[in-house]
Amino acid sequence: MKTVRFHEYGDPDVLRYEDVEQPVPGAGEVRIRVAATSFNSVDGNIRGGFMRGPIPVVLPHTPGIDVAGTVDALGEGVAGIAVGDEVIGFLPMDGNGAAAEYVLAPAEVLTPAPKSVPLPDAAALPLVGLTAWQALFDHGKLTAGQRVLINGAGGAVGGYAVQLAKGAGAHVIATASPRSSETVESAGADEVIDHTTTGVTAAVTEPVDVVLNLAPIDPAELAALAGLARPGGVVVNTTVWMPAPTDEERGVRGIDVFVRSDTEQLSRLVALIDHGELRVNVAHRVPLAELPAIHAQAAAGTLHGKVIVVPAAS
Numbered sequence: 001m002k003t004v005r006f007h008e009y010g011d012p013d014v015l016r017y018e019d020v021e022q023p024v025p026g027a028g029e030v031r032i033r034v035a036a037t038s039f040n041s042v043d044g045n046i047r048g049g050f051m052r053g054p055i056p057v058v059l060p061h062t063p064g065i066d067v068a069g070t071v072d073a074l075g076e077g078v079a080g081i082a083v084g085d086e087v088i089g090f091l092p093m094d095g096n097g098a099a100a101e102y103v104l105a106p107a108e109v110l111t112p113a114p115k116s117v118p119l120p121d122a123a124a125l126p127l128v129g130l131t132a133w134q135a136l137f138d139h140g141k142l143t144a145g146q147r148v149l150i151n152g153a154g155g156a157v158g159g160y161a162v163q164l165a166k167g168a169g170a171h172v173i174a175t176a177s178p179r180s181s182e183t184v185e186s187a188g189a190d191e192v193i194d195h196t197t198t199g200v201t202a203a204v205t206e207p208v209d210v211v212l213n214l215a216p217i218d219p220a221e222l223a224a225l226a227g228l229a230r231p232g233g234v235v236v237n238t239t240v241w242m243p244a245p246t247d248e249e250r251g252v253r254g255i256d257v258f259v260r261s262d263t264e265q266l267s268r269l270v271a272l273i274d275h276g277e278l279r280v281n282v283a284h285r286v287p288l289a290e291l292p293a294i295h296a297q298a299a300a301g302t303l304h305g306k307v308i309v310v311p312a313a314s
Contacts, residue, residue, distance in 0.1 A: 003100035004291045005062040009049030012295035025075035033072045036120035036308040037064035037098035055093045064097030068123035078107045086113040090126040090261040101311045111263045114273040129269045131259040132160035139255045140210040144169030147208040152215030154180030156306040162187040211235040
């Protein structure tokens with residue numbers, strides 16, 4: 001089968017499109033014929049060798065944490081999943097990923113795919129959708145009637161975060177560039193701040209209950225976000241190389257998000273999609289052989305929008 005993998009850490013040119021043997025599922029595993037995976041920024045960080053501590057991988061390594069596809073074979077002891085089922089999942093970060101025609105997955109990380117979107121497009125959901133859900137509700141404890149600031153709402157996580165926060169009945173303030181402001185507004189933001197012309201701390205004139213930072217901003221800017229939270233509020237941060245700021249005098253907590261696989265939450269996101277309450281946005285669909293070019297665009301800062309990667313076999 002065809003796959004993309006790297007045999008050493010380094011720049012995007014270490015990625016190779018090559019042939020490997022089709023994997024055989026072990027106990028508790030299923031084999032999935034991949035309809036698509038997606039590119040996430042953590043894929044580039046793992047390839048570059050920057051995540052060797054928290055996410056140790058065995059080389060050669062195949063990237064692709066998200067998967068959407070069809071169950072092709074079952075390992076011993078797998079129950080509740082059948083050959084032919086269409087599934088999605090957030091694969092273990094330290095294992096081989098879905099940038100391949102086939103991938104093995106622990107059965108417990110998989111959930112039925114949404115029926116209302118094409119199966120390949122569903123690969124755009126797991127990691128970023130779960131990040132948004134866990135940031136807002138597990139860590140931010142966001143509830144109806146509260147005010148939330150989503151800083152960096154123009155990215156893939158931000159698109160889901162805006163929709164989920166609005167769906168939960170919150171008042172949503174979002175920052176975005178002119179390129180993505182229309183998309184953020186259509187996702188349900190009540191207020192959109194153009195961060196290229198306006199300082200966020202100056203634009204937010206009333207305290208918010210939850211600050212969700214999704215942007216790789218200057219540490220001083222990140223620290224200033226704590227001042228926008230009400231006393232007793234929370235700053236939830238996904239840029240984990242900079243710790244979330246706190247303000248102990250006013251009881252503002254800072255929480256860093258490390259997303260985890262959660263099939264119950266993923267199933268809830270799928271239900272929202274199938275009920276028409278959550279939109280999946282895919283900016284680009286590329287063949288598997290072009291994945292190295294996507295890594296290169298991301299490294300150069302020229303990749304915009306969510307990219308799904310489709311094997312030729314699909």
